Amino acid sequence: MTETVKRERICLKKKYKDLIFYILLIAIPLAQFCIFYIYVNFNSVLLAFKRFDYDTGIYRYVGVENFARVFRDFASSELVSASVKNSLIAYAVGLLFGTGLALLFSYYIYKKSFGHKFFQVMLFLPSIVSSVAMVMMFKYFTDLALPEVINKIFPGSEFIGFLSEENTRFGTLLFFCIWSGFGSNVLLYVGAMNGINDSIVEAAHLDGCGTMREFISITFPMIFPTFTTLFIVNIAGIATNQINAYLFYGLDVPPNCYTLGFYMFKDLVTGTAGLSEYPYLSAMGLVMTVVVTPIVLVVRKLLIKFGPSAE
Amino acid sequence: MIKKKKISVSPLMIVLGVVLLIYVISLILPFCWALMSSVKDRLDFTLNPFGLPEEWLFSNYGDVFSKFAVPINNDTERIGFFQLIGNSLIYALGCAFLSALTPCIMAYAVAKFDYKFSKILYGVVIFTMILPIVGSTPSSINVLRSIGLYDTFWGVFLLKTHFLGTYFLVFHATFKNTPKDYSEAAYIDGGGNFTVLFRIVIPMIRNIFFTVMLLQFVAFWNDFNTPLIYMPNNPTLALGIYVMDNLNDNSFTIPMRLASCMIGLLPVLVLFLVFHERLLGKISMGGLKE
Numbered sequence: 232m233t234e235t236v237k238r239e240r241i242c243l244k245k246k247y248k249d250l251i252f253y254i255l256l257i258a259i260p261l262a263q264f265c266i267f268y269i270y271v272n273f274n275s276v277l278l279a280f281k282r283f284d285y286d287t288g289i290y291r292y293v294g295v296e297n298f299a300r301v302f303r304d305f306a307s308s309e310l311v312s313a314s315v316k317n318s319l320i321a322y323a324v325g326l327l328f329g330t331g332l333a334l335l336f337s338y339y340i341y342k343k344s345f346g347h348k349f350f351q352v353m354l355f356l357p358s359i360v361s362s363v364a365m366v367m368m369f370k371y372f373t374d375l376a377l378p379e380v381i382n383k384i385f386p387g388s389e390f391i392g393f394l395s396e397e398n399t400r401f402g403t404l405l406f407f408c409i410w411s412g413f414g415s416n417v418l419l420y421v422g423a424m425n426g427i428n429d430s431i432v433e434a435a436h437l438d439g440c441g442t443m444r445e446f447i448s449i450t451f452p453m454i455f456p457t458f459t460t461l462f463i464v465n466i467a468g469i470a471t472n473q474i475n476a477y478l479f480y481g482l483d484v485p486p487n488c489y490t491l492g493f494y495m496f497k498d499l500v501t502g503t504a505g506l507s508e509y510p511y512l513s514a515m516g517l518v519m520t521v522v523v524t525p526i527v528l529v530v531r532k533l534l535i536k537f538g539p540s541a542e
Numbered sequence: 543m544i545k546k547k548k549i550s551v552s553p554l555m556i557v558l559g560v561v562l563l564i565y566v567i568s569l570i571l572p573f574c575w576a577l578m579s580s581v582k583d584r585l586d587f588t589l590n591p592f593g594l595p596e597e598w599l600f601s602n603y604g605d606v607f608s609k610f611a612v613p614i615n616n617d618t619e620r621i622g623f624f625q626l627i628g629n630s631l632i633y634a635l636g637c638a639f640l641s642a643l644t645p646c647i648m649a650y651a652v653a654k655f656d657y658k659f660s661k662i663l664y665g666v667v668i669f670t671m672i673l674p675i676v677g678s679t680p681s682s683i684n685v686l687r688s689i690g691l692y693d694t695f696w697g698v699f700l701l702k703t704h705f706l707g708t709y710f711l712v713f714h715a716t717f718k719n720t721p722k723d724y725s726e727a728a729y730i731d732g733g734g735n736f737t738v739l740f741r742i743v744i745p746m747i748r749n750i751f752f753t754v755m756l757l758q759f760v761a762f763w764n765d766f767n768t769p770l771i772y773m774p775n776n777p778t779l780a781l782g783i784y785v786m787d788n789l790n791d792n793s794f795t796i797p798m799r800l801a802s803c804m805i806g807l808l809p810v811l812v813l814f815l816v817f818h819e820r821l822l823g824k825i826s827m828g829g830l831k832e
Contacts, residue, residue, distance in 0.1 A: 248734070248735065249655065249735065252735040252736070253651055253655045253657065256647050256648070256650065256651040257647075257648060257651050257663070259644075259703070260644050260647065260648045260703065260704065260705040261663075263644075263700065263703050263704055263705075264666075264704060264705065264706070266685065267682065267685070267700070267701060267704065268670065268704070268706070270685065271678050271681045271682050271685055272675055272678050272681070274681045274684065274685065275677065275678040275680070275681035278680060278681055278684070332561075335558055336558065336562060338558075339555060339558040339559065339562065342555065344555045344558070344559060345555075345559055346559070346562075349566075350562045350566065351822060352818055352822070353565075353566045353569060354562075354565075355818075355821070355822055356569065356814070357569065359760050359764075359810055359811075359813075359814050359821070360764070360807060360810065360811075361763070361764035361766070361780050361783075361806060361807065361810070362764065362766070363764070363766050363780045363781075363783050363784045363787075363803075363806070364764075364780075364783070364803045364806055364807050367576075367783070367787055367799065367800065367803050368572045368573060368575075368576040368800070368803065369572055371576070371579070371796060371800065372571075372572040372575055372576065375591055375796070376575055376579075376591040376592055379591050379592060380592065410565075410568065410569075418822065441552065442552040442554045442555060443552075443554050446554075463672070466674070467674030467676075470674070470676045471676060478766075478784065481788050495676070495677055499679055499680065499683070499771050500770055500771060500774075505680075508680075509680035509681075509683070509684065510680075512677055512679075512680050513677055513678075513680055513681060515677055516675075516676040516677010516678060517676075517677065519676040519677060520673075520674065520675050520676050520677070523674045523676065524673060524674060527672065527673075527674055528672075531672070
């Protein structure tokens with residue numbers, strides 16, 4: 232009996248010690264989460280109902296004034312309309328070409344085709360290179376070096392550069408995003424493809440399944456959960472993707488290259504001058520969150536329900 | 543085996559191979575051009591943008607160190623290249639360590655202790671990954687301003703000490719898949735929770751911890767966005783290169799700008815060459831790949 236009590240006490244002491252240890256481990260990260268996630272987002276909602284008072288230097292409640300401005304801008308501002316349109320185009324092009332090519336490239340690497348290791352390294356390389364450096368090399372190459380070649384090949388064309396010509400600017404920014412953005416996607420897709428059971432693939436080969444058929448009927452359905460995850464993350468990106476506009480043009484981004492991401496970013500880099508815009512940006516962010524969240528959840532459900540099955 | 547050979551020469555693979563080759567050339571070409579242009583003088587660069595340099599001006603690289611002066615505090619002060627490298631090291635090492643350690647510790651707590659709260663924490667991580675919150679940056683800036691940590695390294699470190707995101711899932715899966723025999727033996731020998739964590743568990747997962755830290759280091763070394771928004775007067779090298787490229791300073795020529803870009807790339811490229819297998823293959827959502 233005494234032995235049982237002793238054991239129970241030891242057990243209780245261990246449980247107590249475990250609990251203290253657990254609290255010590257999670258205390259700091261949890262406090263950080265409470266301040267920089269819960270409070271920040273809660274404060275962001277409150278900020279959306281305020282206005283910066285330059286006389287007193289504090290934010291005052293002004294009701295739904297900022298939301299009215301957001302909806303007014305969505306309805307009438309050409310810059311906001313262009314931003315919405317460009318953000319949707321960037322998403323569609325990214326999905327079609329970026330994701331499509333990333334899937335095919337991943338398949339090439341997964342099938343261990345000629346030079347697959349070299350290509351995998353090269354595809355990942357832009358991901359580890361600073362976007363500042365990538366943009367700088369690309370910018371000077373396309374606008375200072377390539378026009379020379381183009382004007383020599385087509386005399387009299389007077390081409391001034393892909394980023395300087397009004398008609399090619401936006402397309403060039405989109406190209407850059409896709410061109411430099413395969414790395415992590417390919418890594419994730421190849422990882423998922425490597426998890427496919429070899430016996431399924433071998434059985435398909437015995438049944439005479441070709442490369443294309445294998446990709447469509449086996450590989451893609453088997454990695455569909457990874458595709459769904461990246462697809463959903465990209466939807467959220469509609470409201471945040473800046474397509475590197477700030478890196479290419481600074482604050483002088485041409486109107487036809489504006490995206491929602493850049494529209495909301497531009498006032499954050501102007502220091503104290505942007506303080507008065509913070510409430511408006513918070514209101515816009517809130518509207519975006521309210522619009523995008525149900526889309527993300529519905530698309531996720533639809534993809535899970537109607538997407539190709541691994542069965 | 544014969545089947546495999548048949549697959550590797552299929553028309554789809556040939557087309558993909560050609561497209562990949564064109565892609566790789568398109569990546570290498572601007573890099574080689576930038577490297578070559580970084581040793582030209584201004585006139586040579588303007589008149590002969592594609593040809594080899596008339597004179598190989600390696601002094602451009604020296605000029606980067608002497609001429610680099612990034613304006614801060616409303617242009618009342620300027621900071622040089624070495625200070626920018628120092629800032630980058632502090633920022634990237636500090637943030638990489640904290641942003642690897644926090645999800646690691648939290649994932650250990652959640653994976654090891656089967657409390658209800660652990661399940662809630664796991665749910666919180668998944669929820670925050672799905673919920674696309676947009677536009678909370680102004681609020682973060684205001685919070686940092688209100689606690690006096692805006693425009694400081696400590697403020698950014700605090701911001702990055704979070705456990706949310708993919709790496710939490712990576713560590714969680716790793717801890718779940720780590721054999722418990724050693725930890726249990728240590729408990730039987732009288733070891734406490736801290737002894738088990740720091741002497742048994744962390745050494746066992748040091749490879750994955752190092753990989754996550756390496757990935758984070760590369761990301762933070764390259765990050766110009768966070769310093770731009772949260773510590774504009776403590777610029778890092780990435781931000782400094784961007785600022786210098788956008789200054790109307792004619793004495794800092796485009797070849798010099800490209801030279802600064804090459805110097806900025808060097809540490810990351812060296813890390814990549816040394817650790818590329820680790821960076822490309824050692825990490826997965828399912829934990830550690832052996």
